[in-house]
Amino acid sequence: MKNHPKSSMLLPFGMLVLTLVLAALDQTILSTALPVMAHELAGGWPLAWAFSAYLLAATVVILLYGRLADVVGKKPMLLLAIGLFLLGSLACGASHDVRQLVLARALQGAGGGGLMTLTMLTVPDLFAPDDRGRYQALLGAAYGVSTMFGPLVGGALVQHLSWHWAFWLNVPLAALALSVLALTLPSKPAPAQQGPRPRIDWLGAVLLTGALVSLLLATQHGKLNLPERVSLRLLLTLGATFTLGFLWRQRRAAHPLLPLSLFGRPAYAAVSFIGMTTGVALYAAVAFLPQYLQIGLHLSPTASAWHLLPLMVGVTVAAVTSGKLLRAQMPAGALARKACMLMLLSFGLLIAVLRWLPDAALALSASLLPLGLGLGLLFPIVTVVAQRVSPVQHMGIATAAPIMLRSLGGASGVALLAAWGHGLQPVFGCAAGAVLLALLACRWLPQGGARQGAEQPVYRQAAS
Template sequence: MEPTTERPLPVQGDAAPAADAAHAAQATAGTGHPPVRLLFPALILVMLLAALDQTIVSTALPTIVGELGGLDRLSWVVTAYLLTSTIVVPLYGKLGDLFGRKIVLQAAIVVFLIGSALCGVAQDMMQLIVLRAVQGVGGGGLMVVTMAAIGDVIPPAQRGKYQGLFGGVFGLATVVGPLLGGFLVEHLSWRWIFYINLPLGAVALAVIGAVFRPRTAHVKHVIDYMGAAWLAGALTCLILFTSQGGTILPWTSPQLWLTLLLGCVSVAGFIHEEQHAVEPIMPLELFRHRTFVLSSLIGFIVGVSLFGSVTFLPLYLQVVKGSTPSGAGMQMLPMMGGVLVMSVITGRIISKIGKYRMFPIAGTALVGVAMVLLARLQIATPLNQMYIYMGLLGCGLGMVMQVLILAVQNAVEFRHMGVATSGATLFRSIGGSVGVAAFGAVFSHGLSTRLEKVLTPDVELPQPLTPDVIHHLPPVLHAQYLDAFAGALHSVYLAAACVVVLSFALAWLLQDIPLRKHQ
C-alpha cells in the first residue's frame, strides 16, 4: 500500500490560484518577514557545511595518515564523500518533490551530522572512508534541497538576490575550506574538522524546523528504486573512471576502461527505466527542455573550471611562490571575493530588471579571459598581477553559477523544481570531478614530458616531491623543475580556456524567459 506524504502543489506561472499567490506574497514580503529572516541564514549555514566538507579535509590528509595509516587509500577519504554526495543529488531532488522539502532537508541534516560525529571517532583508515561515504549521503542533500527550498518560499522575480548569496557562499567554502582545515589541524585536532559540523548543524536544524513553511498537499507516491540503482551505478563508474584514470590506474588499464563500459551500460539502463517508471527520478521530459539542457551543460563546464582552478592555483603558490598551505589559502581570497561580490550583485540586478541571459554570456567570457591570463603565469609573475587574474576568474564564476539555477527554476513547472534543481547541480558536481581528474592528467603528462627533456638520465628527483623538498633542491635542478612546472600549468589553463569557449557559445542559446511574479 502506498503511503501518503506531503508534496509541493504543482502550481505554475501566472495561472496560480489567488490563494496560493496570496500565500506566496505573505511568505516572501521582503527580507523583513521574520520567518524568511530566520530561515535564510539557516539555509545559508546548511549550504556552507555541505560545500566546506568537499574541500576542508585536503589540508588534514597528511596528519590523518600519520595517525591512522593507510597511505595507499588516502585519496578515498575525499573520493568517498564526493562519490556518495554526487550519487544522491538527483535522489534528494525527487524525494523533495514527492515528500516535501522540509522533511527531506531535515533528514539530510541528521544523516550528515551522524556521519560527521562518526568520522570524528574513526579508529582506522577504512572506517574513516566508509563513514565519509555516510557523511556524503547527507551532504549531497544539503546543497540541492537548500536551493530548491528557496523556490518554495521566494517567487522567481525576487529569487535572484537570494540565489546570488548562495553562489557567494559556495565560492567562499571552496576557497576557505583548505584554510580552515589547516587551522583546525594546527590548533586542535583533525577530528575537529568533523566535530565542528555538530553545533552548527544542530542550530540550522532547529531553525528550519521552527520557521520553514513550504506549501504542501497530501499525495500518493511511488519511488523509482530501479532508476536509483541504475543512476548510482552510472555515477559511481563515471567518478571512479575520472578519479582513477592517470593516477591510481594508467589510461591503458583494461580495468579502467571496463569501468567506463559498465558506466555506459548503466546510463542506457537508467534511460530505459525512466521511460517506463511511474515516478521517474529524473523525468526525461526535462531533457527536452532547452533551458534545463543548456544550464546543465554550462554548469558542467563551470564545474570543470572552478574545481580545476582551485586545485592548481594553491599548488602554484606553494611550489613557485614558496607560500605555506595556509598562506596559499589566504592568497586565494581575491578569487573568493570575486565569486562572493559578483554573485550578490548579479542576483540583485536580476531581481530588479527581471532578466538574466546576459550574465552567463558575460560570465563565461570573463572566465575564458581569466584562463588565458592564468596560462601566461611565469615564475617571476608578481603576486599582485596574479591576484587580478584570480579576481577576474571569481567575478566570471559569480556571474554564472547561481544564475543557471535561477534560470532552471524559473523555466520548469513547479512540480519539477526540486528534480530540475538537483539535475543542474548534479552536472556541476560531475564537472568538478571530471575537471580535477582531466586537468590532473594534463598537468602530470606535461610535467613529466618537460622534465624528461631537461634532466639527464643520472638525475633522480627525491620522493615524495613535496613543496618543501622542491625548495631545497640544488639551484640548477630547482630552476629546471620550476620551468617544467610552469610550462605544465600553462597547458592546464589553455585547455581550460578552450573548454570555456564552448560554454560561452552555449550561453548565447539561452532564452530570457520573464521571471514569474509568484510560484
C-alpha cells in the same frame, strides 16, 4: 503559496546558508589535513578514499533528493539530510582508522549532497518571486566561497587543534540548524501530494548510482590505489553501460527519476551544460593553482590558500550583484554572456602570467578576480533559470540536476585535466575551452526578463 513576512524568513534562510556552508566546506577541508591524518590513523585503505568518499556519496544522492522533494516534500527531506550530515560528522571525528573514516565520510556525503540541493530548492518557499534571485545569489556566493575556504579552514584546525575538529565543528552548527529549521521552516506539501503520489523510480536510482560511482572512481583512479582488477577500462565500461541503462529506463519509466523531457527545453539544457562548465572552471583554479604555488614557488599551504582571496571576493560580490540584476529583470542570456567573457579574460591573463612572469604569485592571484566575478554571476543564473523554465511538479529534480552536473563536471574535469595537461598553461587552456562552449550555450538562455518573452507562462507557473 502563502506569503510570509520577509523578516520572519531571514532566520530560516540564515540556517540554510549555514548548512550549505558546512556541506561545501567538507568537500575540500581535508586537502590540507590529510598529511597529518596519515600519521595518526591506522591504514588498511588508502587515505585518499576519505576525500573521494564524500564527493562520491554527495554527487550520487543529489538527484534522488531532488525527486524525493517533489514527492515527499522539501522540509522533511532537508531535515533528513541535515541529520545524516550531523551523524556522519560525529562518526568521522570518532574514527580510529582509515576504514572507519571512509565509511563515515560516505554517510556524511549522503547528507551533504542533499544540503547542496535542498537549500537552493527551499528558497522559493520562503520568499516572493521578485526576491528569490537575491537570496539564491547569496546561497551561490556562500557555496563558492566555502569551497575555496575549505583548505584554509582545514589547515588552521589541524595546526591549532586536531584533525578531529574538522568534523566535530560541524556537530553543534548542524544541530542548531536542524533545530531552528524544524521550528521555523514553513511546511509546504509537495505538488505531487495534491493528487495521487507517484512512485520513486528505484531501478533508475540504482542505475544512476552505478553510473556515477563508476565514472567518479574512474576520474580518481590514479589516486585511490584500487585493486589491480578494478582497472580504468573496467570502470569506464561499467560507467558507459550503467549510463545507457539509466537513459533507457528514464525513457520508459512511468515516473522517471530524471524526466528527460526537461532537456527538451532549450533553456534548461543550456543552463545544465553551463552548470557543468562552472564546475570545470572553479575546480581547475582551486585544484591546480595552489599546487603550483606550493611546489613551484615554495609557498606554504596557508599562503597558497590566501592567494585565492581575489577569487573568493569576486564570487561573493558578483553573486550578490547577479541576484540584484536578475531581480531588476536583466535578461539571463546577456548576463551569462558577460560572465563567460570575464572567465575567458581570467584564463587568458593566467596563461599570459605563467608564460611571461611565472614567479609572480601576486599577478597570478590578481588574475583570478575576473574568474571569481564570472563564476559569481553564473551561480544564481543556473538555479534561477532552471527553476523558472521547469514545470512546478518537477521543481525539485529540475533544481537538482544542474547541481549534480556541476559536481560531476568539477570532479571529472579536474581528473581529465590532470591526466592530459602537462603544466598549468594547457590546463587553463582546456578550462577556457569549456567556458567558450558555455558562452555558445548562452544563446539558448532566456533573452528577456522573467516577465518578458516567450517563457512568460512557464515563469509564472514556476513562481506560483
